[in-house]
Amino acid sequence: MAEADASGRMTAAVWLTLLLAVVSAVDRSNFKTCDQSSFCKRQRNLKPGSSPYRALLESLQFSQDSMKIQLINEANKVPLLLEFYGLKGNMTRLRINELTPLKARYEVPDVLVQDPPTTRLSVTGRDENSVELSLGDGIRKVILTAKPFRMDLLVGWELVLSVNSRGLLVFEHLRQRKDSFSDKVSSTVVSIWDSIKNLFSRTPTKEPDPDGAEAAEASNAPLPLEEEPTEKTEQLEDTSKREGEAEEDPGTWEETFKTHTDRKPNGPTSVGLDFSFPGVENVYGIPEHADNLRLRTTEGGDPYRLYNLDVFQYELYNPMALYGSVPVLLAHSAQRTLGIFWLNAAETWVDITSNTAGKTLFGKMLDYIQGGGETPQTDVRWMSESGIIDVFLLLGPSPADVFKQYTSLTGTQALPPLFALAYHQSRWNYNDEEDVNAVDNGFDEHDIPYDIIWLDIEHTDGKRYFTWDPNKFPHPREMLQHLTAKRRKMVSIVDPHIKVDTGYRVHNEIRSRDFYVKTKDGNDYEGWCWPGSAGYPDFTNPQMRAWWSSMFAYDQYEGSTENLYTWNDMNEPSIFNGPEVTMHKDAVHQGDWEHRDVHNLYGFYVQMATAQGQEQRSGGVERPFVLTRSFFAGSQRYGAVWTGDNSAEWDHLKISIPMCLSLGLVGISFCGADVGGFFKNPEPELLVRWYQVGAYQPFFRAHAHVDTTRREPWLFGEENKALIRDAIRERYALLPFWYTLLYQSYRTGQPVMRPLWVEYPQDPTVYGIDDQYLLGDALLVHPVTAQGARGVQVYLPGKGAVWYDVHTHQKLHAPQTLYLTVTMSSIPVYQRGGSIVARKERVRRSSDCMQNDPYTLYVALGPQGTAQGDLFVDDGHTYNFETKGQYLHRLFRFSGNVLTASTADPKGSFETLAWIERVVILGAGKPAAVFLKQDGAAETRLDFTHEAETSVLTVRKPAVNVGADWSISLR
Known part of the structure; x- marks a missing residue:
């Protein structure tokens, strides 16, 4: 076991050992084949x-x-x-x-x-x-x-x-060990019984049936007579024979991996x-x-x-x-x-x-x-x-x-608050309140939008979660209020390993309530993680989860405010001195279940309890945001997932796409990878390309290891800063589209980020494609993920379909594979003909600042000259869309040279100041005139421009509220 000083803090030598373990490449021998x-x-x-x-x-x-x-x-x-x-x-x-x-x-x-x-x-x-x-x-x-x-x-x-x-x-099947005490007792009982039968051979007998034959006989589905054991001696002989055969296999009753022995009762x-x-x-x-x-x-x-x-x-x-x-x-x-x-x-x-x-x-x-x-x-x-x-x-x-x-x-993917779909800035670790303030100001100075700044484990008082370092973060509430004034948020890490320290309130409460996972001997299970010796709360226990949720109340999590959200890391659970860096399988949870039974649920329960805590602190009004590293089926109900500790390598950039696509296929749409790579230092080209990829993945966060050099977007020269800024601004312009996709996923279960075969299931060309993908059914994205790339091959699917380059508006016919020449500014994205995408193109410093800004509709005409799309609008952060029906779900249709706006869901109602400032129609001819018609109002003529070379019609300032019904006619 690692050494600690008298105070229980880890020594410098131990920290160095752990950090070396973290930054080295994976040692496959630590994990079982x-x-x-x-x-x-x-x-x-x-x-x-x-x-x-x-x-x-x-x-x-x-x-x-x-x-x-x-x-x-x-x-x-x-x-x-x-x-x-x-x-x-x-x-x-x-x-x-x-x-x-x-x-x-x-x-x-x-x-x-x-x-x-x-x-x-x-x-x-x-x-x-x-x-x-x-x-x-x-x-x-x-x-x-x-x-x-x-x-x-x-x-x-x-x-x-x-x-x-x-x-x-x-x-x-469950069984008793052949040489166990109970089996020895059973054998003794049988011997005594045989002796009694010899003495009283005239007495008919039938023994109790511990192996369950009598229970089976009494069940609704009885064993057939020819299969039913009749004598206890026969059963014991048969069981002994079966178990003796099984016990010959190594690992049957216990197995050892490295220095850890797993005993299986x-x-x-x-x-x-x-x-x-x-x-x-x-x-x-x-x-x-x-x-x-x-x-x-x-x-x-x-x-x-x-x-x-x-x-x-x-x-x-x-x-x-x-x-x-x-x-x-x-x-x-x-x-x-x-x-x-x-x-x-x-x-x-x-x-x-x-x-x-x-x-x-x-x-x-x-x-x-x-x-x-x-x-x-x-x-x-x-x-x-x-x-x-x-x-x-x-x-x-x-x-x-x-x-x-x-x-x-x-369950479907939880609808996140709108800010969670914006850009997140993180590293292990921002040093102190002054550092946080400097980074926050840096985004404003360099005109780069962002919504959330993150704090890793060093912000705590000695790795004691729900606390703040009194020297580095002495005024957390004031720090958070400063961010609130700029309409920004913060995320702090809360891990499920609890420092064993009698001076730590959280540890004392968990121990007093008997909420820790136990060893097989009934003691509190302890392992080593960031704080040194740590206990592990039993999140399978509903009472433990309820207590954990209560800790997010503002009067329990000192210094927290309504704009502080949560990151659950290390919740596999990670235990540095455990078998395969996790918990012993024979540890015991509530109900006497072994950890082997529940292992893959642990992180699921941690995120569940955390998300419920965030809900409860607002009286059930506010939607939570919780990022988790560990997850299971159903984790989509509680927040976001990221792909863990990746590296600043080109192959890690590439793999982020199929990893998130795979998660989307199984319900977890809110996925992303650490932009820039967690380990190592990315070269500028890789960092720029990673921002371009991340801008088109659902969860968009930059994050880095404590030993990496600083990599805020403005630290790589003016040219690279401009490229990164452009990628982030593309993300912000598309926030209405992203939010609508997440709402659709919440309602229908459809993935946000989709493999091509999901929308084109009969095209065998797309079955193995995982370097490009669809966002909903409207945008096709093929990021540049190769070093020094001068071009990419893009496959445009759909027999008879058309696609439009979102940057040049060039119209392309499908199916075809095209070679696209790229530069460092290129993010190849195509809008499907037949779709309508809403954007907000007045990008400000945070998503909340854009709440009432106007929309631009991009109408991409299909082969028949039609298109359709939708837009979801609510307050962006509460459950009022569910509990009070406060939302708009708008439907846009283009057909017969008429664009109409109507409600997609009459149950919703929401007042907003946001309006439509522009309509861009791709693939349109030049009309003689364009007219706007609203209910109860006279028809009005609208200004427009038409680019003959690209067949793009831009209708200016319809100036209609996004919640109103209207039509625009091309004549």
């Missing part, structure tokens, strides 16, 4: 083939919305209970658990926003080895085969998904299941990994790992685990899109195999020509260390359907 994770290795050693599981058709039970049936492992005779539900919205749910476990197995709470509504389920066919079920309208069918067990989902007569078709179902408890997608070659999702958007096959290497870890300076293009885990995978073909949501919070590995992997395009074409090619198929195998099998099958069929289905289960 599949072979070093005993359950992953055990499951992977099971090869595809005949499944040992059989469904017991005689135990089948039906209700209108569910089917229950027992599965038996014919090798060890352990019974499982399978539950299958048809869900509304074209989804199904499959749950598998032990029929009679020795103790309850962990089932993930709090992630689902509701119990999913079910749909009608009926039996439509049956024979001696299968049952056919019909879902809802009868178009979707499920065929359950008894031996070997498998399930097939069909739409019409087309097979779209198979479960356990490769026979890789694994369910390791329940033995092996892993679960696994395989799914097959016929006709599918493209799969996506399961973030977080620093890898391409389209997932690779994992044969010959490690599976993708989902286990939230603090990986210093992570490597790229490998399946190593990172800070967050969302166990959702999407499978896509030209015919349909499907999804799998594997609801399990334990360490999870995902294997992907394909029968077409490694085949070249020429080889596939040759197969097709020769008529000998097999149907493409992708197989996905999920393996988790503990818990149960609880999986949702999202049946699409379109990408938009899958997004709607998944977010109906876990």
Whole structure:
């Protein structure tokens, strides 16, 4: 363990050691491979083939919305209970658990926003080895085969998904260790009982049934007689034999990784299941990994790992685990899109195999020509260390359907306050109040807008969160009020490791309330992090979360004001002296659950409690802003995510695009990467390009390591300052568009930042593209991410579609791949013909200062001369849009040479001074005149200009309120 001085503070030598660890490249030996994770290795050693599981058709039970049936492992005779539900919205749910476990197995709470509504389920066919079920309208069918067990989902007569078709179902049952005290007692009891039977052989007997046969016998779905154990001696002999075989495998009851030994009181408890997608070659999702958007096959290497870890300076293009885990995978073909949501919070590995992997395009074409090619198929195998099998099958069929289905289960992206979509300035660390003031003034002096300045761990009193360093930040309230006067905000870091210090109020309260995670021996769990010795609050405990939320009240978080928001870092949790830099798996949480069961939920709960604290401090009026590094399914409900500790390298700039695209596919739209790279010092070209990329990603923050040189935007010369300023100003001009996209995501679950295949699902050209993307369906972005680039190749999708360069207004026809020459000022962005985008082009020092500024509408005409778009407007920071209906959702349509503005949602009403100052129509001819018509007013003539070379018509000063209904006619 690291050394500390008598006061408990870390010594200089310890700090140096830790900092060296942070700035060095990732040491992969600190993190497990599949072979070093005993359950992953055990499951992977099971090869595809005949499944040992059989469904017991005689135990089948039906209700209108569910089917229950027992599965038996014919090798060890352990019974499982399978539950299958048809869900509304074209989804199904499959749950598998032990029929009679020795103790309850962990089932993930709090992630689902509701119990999913079910749909009608009926039996439509049956024979001696299968049952056919019909879902809802009868178009979707499920065929359950008894031996070997498998399930097939069909739409019409087309097979779209198979479960356990490769026979890789694994369910390791809870058991007592063969040489445990209880087993010795049981053996003694059996010996005594045998002696009694010998003495009283004429007395008929039947023993109690600790392994659950009697419970099974009394259940609604009884074991068949031929499977039912009858004597306790038989059960013990059978169990001993099974457990003896299992115990021969290393890692069964304990495993050691480096210096850490993980003892497993329940033995092996892993679960696994395989799914097959016929006709599918493209799969996506399961973030977080620093890898391409389209997932690779994992044969010959490690599976993708989902286990939230603090990986210093992570490597790229490998399946190593990172800070967050969302166990959702999407499978896509030209015919349909499907999804799998594997609801399990334990360490999870995902294997992907394909029968077409490694085949070249020429080889596939040759197969097709020769008529000998097999149907493409992708197989996905999920393996988790503990818990149960609880999986949702999202049946699409379109990408938009899958997004709607998944977010109906876990919630949509929270609508952030408007300022959170603006530019954020951060580093580890701004030194003191004077430094904060100087940086804030610097943005004004150099005419660069920004909204939020951030403080890292050094702002606290000795890494004690909810405090301020009394020497460096003696007047936090005055500092925050100074920012408020400029209509700006601050974010301070609050990490979930609490300094063990009896002079620290937060620590004392958590300890007195018994809210810390425990060791397996019942003591408060302690590990080492930034403060030195630290305790870890048990965020799985609702009472702990409620207390944590209360700490954000203004009278609890001393010096805080309404413009102070929060950053949750290190919440994997990160523990410097723990196994794999995280918590021991045998640590204990409320309810006697081991950390192995809940690990991937920890960061989710930290962000949840923090966001709820921000809401509560305002009486539920204000929307929170919380950034988290660690996350799980459902984290989108509580704020933003960033991609962690990246590096100032070109490849890290490139990888930020597929990383955020992957998060958007699984509900987390509010994503970004540290602009400039967290580690190392970016050269000016890289920094400029990173600002240009960040300006077109949802979360836009510059951040840097404590050892890097300062990199405020004005420190790299006038030319680079101007380029960075232009990129940031582009972001601010588009804030109405960004805000509307986030509102749409909040309402519908659709991602903000989208891979091209989401909007063009039948175009195979786009399936592997992840260096360009769409914002909504209107803007296509292809940032420059290569050093010294003189040009980029841009693919414009859509048969018969047109696209307009947003800078030159050049009209381009699709589909085509074009080579675009670029300079250092270039940010290649195209607006889709048929879309309307609202901008605010009077950029001021912060977004709040632009609240009542006028809008410009960019109307990009499609091939038929039509276009449509929308705009969401509210106060930008409260829940009044939900609670009081105080909002405007405006719809703009252009058709027949008439642009109309109307309400997209009559339920909303909001008064604003903002107005329309200009309408720019791309692809328009020159009219003889332009007229404005408003309800109850006479028609008025408007001024306009027309550029014949680019076919751009600019209508000046309609001067209509953005909330009014009106029409503009070209004649």
